[in-house]
Amino acid sequence: MKRIFLLVISIFTLLLSSQAQEVASNDTCHYIQGIDLSHYQGTVFWKTVGENANMAYVYLKATEGGSRIDSKYQDNIDMAHQYGLKVGSYHFYRPRYSQLQQLNNFLSQCRPGDQDLIPMVDIETRSGLSEEEFCDSLFKFLRLIERTYRQKPLIYTGANFYNQNLAGKIDNYKLMIAKYTKSEPILTDGHDYELWQYTGRGHLDGINGYVDKSRLMGRHKLREIRFRHR
Numbered sequence: 001m002k003r004i005f006l007l008v009i010s011i012f013t014l015l016l017s018s019q020a021q022e023v024a025s026n027d028t029c030h031y032i033q034g035i036d037l038s039h040y041q042g043t044v045f046w047k048t049v050g051e052n053a054n055m056a057y058v059y060l061k062a063t064e065g066g067s068r069i070d071s072k073y074q075d076n077i078d079m080a081h082q083y084g085l086k087v088g089s090y091h092f093y094r095p096r097y098s099q100l101q102q103l104n105n106f107l108s109q110c111r112p113g114d115q116d117l118i119p120m121v122d123i124e125t126r127s128g129l130s131e132e133e134f135c136d137s138l139f140k141f142l143r144l145i146e147r148t149y150r151q152k153p154l155i156y157t158g159a160n161f162y163n164q165n166l167a168g169k170i171d172n173y174k175l176m177i178a179k180y181t182k183s184e185p186i187l188t189d190g191h192d193y194e195l196w197q198y199t200g201r202g203h204l205d206g207i208n209g210y211v212d213k214s215r216l217m218g219r220h221k222l223r224e225i226r227f228r229h230r
Helices: 002-028 046-050 073-082 099-109 131-149 159-165
Strands: 033-037 055-064 086-092 120-122 154-158 174-178 195-204 207-216
Touching (some): 120 131
Parallel strands (some): 055 086, 086 120
16 A cells, blocks of 8 residues: 555656646747736846846736726836836736727827837636627727737737637737647647747746746747837
8 A cells, every 4th residue: 555655656746847847848948938927926026037048028917908007017117128128018808898998098008119019918708708799899909909009919818718719710910829738739720829828837037926938939030029110
């Protein structure tokens, strides 16, 4: 009995070790990497983050829904710029809220002159709407963003959420796909994606606790998501 118990413990330890190696492997591969964060990370030591040669970009949460503003956004974007990171801003989309109200909320924070990267729309919930109602709401908002910033936004969503709700409906939008596993995401419609958020439990000097980490895929380059100032 004791021998079986020790065997189980050994297997469990190996599994934990392989998961740790998975994240470590992604972290040390020669990809263009970045992070996204919000007030949940608290006070960030941006000088230390900026000294990390592997971190090329950061997406910062600016707003959510019709009125929420991330309390750390302005400090974060100022400091990230100061220490040499390419910065973009994102809005957490709430499908039941007015699209125009959400646009105005985002525009109040995400000022074009502050942006190095195209705006990103974080899509994680249908908020109880049918698929048709959800898509109608979302694409109205995406068109408003495009007209306002004069470029299509980057869409962030999970692989499962995309496959269940957006497969076959996305055209000419760049994607950041979240999937926290060893294997790269597979989208059922074969849509290409520019970025993969590969962990929500990353670590980075200068940030307390966990941070989301992502990387550019294969042939894709950072210039593809650069904000076009006109």
